[in-house]
């Protein structure tokens with residue numbers, strides 16, 4: 119187990135790479151233009167990849183990794199929560215993305231969800247969870263293997279929460295690297311009520327999403343360089359008839375809303391390192407959909423490729439704040455506005471109520487990051503809309 123302050127051995131290959139890079143840089147400074155592709159990251163420009171939780175929607179992370187690979191982008195740290203930790207662990211263990219894709223296509227509902235019948239029948243409300251832990255843990259172990267964080271080829275942090283203290287615990291930090299990766303990932307996937315808490319070294323841990331589903335705060339303090347954060351749990355589409363789909367669906371929907379609110383609060387006025395937020399279009403897909411694997415992976419690939427294209431610069435060239443941004447025009451339909459003032463409370467810098475008690479937009483054209491604009495969905499009468507900047511009001 120490695121502790122704080124351990125001296126790392128000098129790697130001759132890294133030393134050779136540094137020499138080669140120094141020579142290339144010196145040559146370029148003497149007059150040749152650098153031949154670096156847009157978004158390509160050179161080895162001395164590290165970035166951190168953050169993979170959110172989101173149930174099976176997290177299979178989109180496989181497409182994210184494929185898009186990064188195509189561009190030669192290799193994060194020097196991955197921080198994962200829940201299924202984000204599973205995909206991150208497979209990546210850190212050296213599993214090729216094509217193998218992850220192939221394995222994901224074979225996963226069926228019974229491989230993950232088997233009702234804990236005995237517990238539910240005999241212990242009733244004292245049952246620790248709806249589903250058994252064993253099938254999920256077998257799947258994790260099959261993908262990640264029987265290794266500790268010290269054995270990983272790449273740097274990984276797994277987000278969990280100590281159920282007793284409520285403390286966020288990041289497996290993979292110095293002092294926590296002797297743990298089995300599969301155990302930490304199982305704990306990170308243990309959504310309370312759905313899967314039982316996972317015991318590690320005598321303590322019980324659950325899904326880190328309870329406190330930080332998109333662990334950017336940890337990435338900001340523990341990583342280097344910009345952050346590329348993938349949120350597969352965004353929920354800006356309206357859902358209907360959840361209440362008729364049973365306990366699990368209602369419970370999960372409640373969690374989705376909590377997590378989205380948590381992420382918005384965290385990213386509003388972001389003051390950490392430059393952060394690129396990618397939100398694959400998977401909102402319409404259930405967290406338990408086993409027949410959408412291809413669609414999920416492609417959505418992750420497309421969203422990452424499009425976002426990196428939109429940046430128009432390499433990751434190490436982006437400025438502080440949230441990226442990418444878009445210029446949008448905010449509009450209020452007066453006929454629909456009932457003057458409830460909710461938009462003014464949520465975004466006082468954008469709205470005010472006029473003398474007639476109708477919402478008025480103070481600055482119609484705005485620079486939006488992917489996290490902006492929750493007030494559009496929160497207007498009770500759907501009076502607020504947005505359009506591209508140059509469209510007519």
Ligand code: SF4
Pocket residue numbers: 450454455456457458459460461462476477496497498499500501502
């Ligand atoms: S939230 Fe909607 S209805 Fe309420 S004041 Fe704003 S625009 Fe009008």
